[in-house]
Amino acid sequence: MAPGTPLFNLERLDTLLLKTTVSEALRSQLEHGAKVRVESVGARVSSDEAVVRTILPSADPATRRIPVELAVPNADGRFVAHTLARAVLSLGQAQDAQVLPGTALSALNGDHVWVVASGQVRRVDVRVLERREQGEVVVLASSPLDSVVDHPTPGLSQGARVSVK
Known part of the structure; x- marks a missing residue:
């Protein structure tokens, strides 16, 4: 071990953070606190209780997409941290x-x-x-x-x- 190298990492996994992006056109349709469906790509688990936590006010200059953060409840441990997930945003009226x-x-x-x-x-x-x-x-x-x-x-x-x- 070299000096300054961490020996271990502590992670709090009861609520996971899903970072994604949306197009500029969809930004105006998102609201803080809105419910979002999140599906794990590999494990076939999902939750309808995720919420929009942050909508950044600036687009990524390389992609011109708006970064969005979703808080995904995970008290039961059904999602695995650092794996792929898909967010399904319900926009507009049915x-x-x-x-x-x-x-x-x-x-x-x-x-x-x-x-x-x-x-x-x-x-x-x-x-x-x-x-x-x-x-x-x-x-x-x-x-x-x-x-x-x-x-x-x-x-x-x-x-x-x-x-x-």
Whole structure:
């Protein structure tokens, strides 16, 4: 042992500190004390009781991301210090999304689907959240999508009379 070399380290593990970063756009959506889900990458344990402890007021100059610190309760010892973990930030309000066949989605002049109501079709603009390998799309619309037209023809127009088979 050389002079000044520590013989041992003491660690307090009942609350762990998870250091992460968020984009500048997400910074305004974070609040001190907000609950965050933390999942261990290797051990398959998680907690919904972690909280945002610190949001630094300055971005990292190399990455332009905002450093954030989360306090993760660990009194039961389920998390192992100095291992990898993932933080899941719930931002915004929960919204109802729907899964549709990708063949129902039209993209001409913006993503949209055609819905049949009272024997007429109407265009409903959607936001595509996810495209799945099975050919499905997860979309967000302003209202529930009932009776969606699958494989719409290019000649379909707003208010056209149709019959459902």
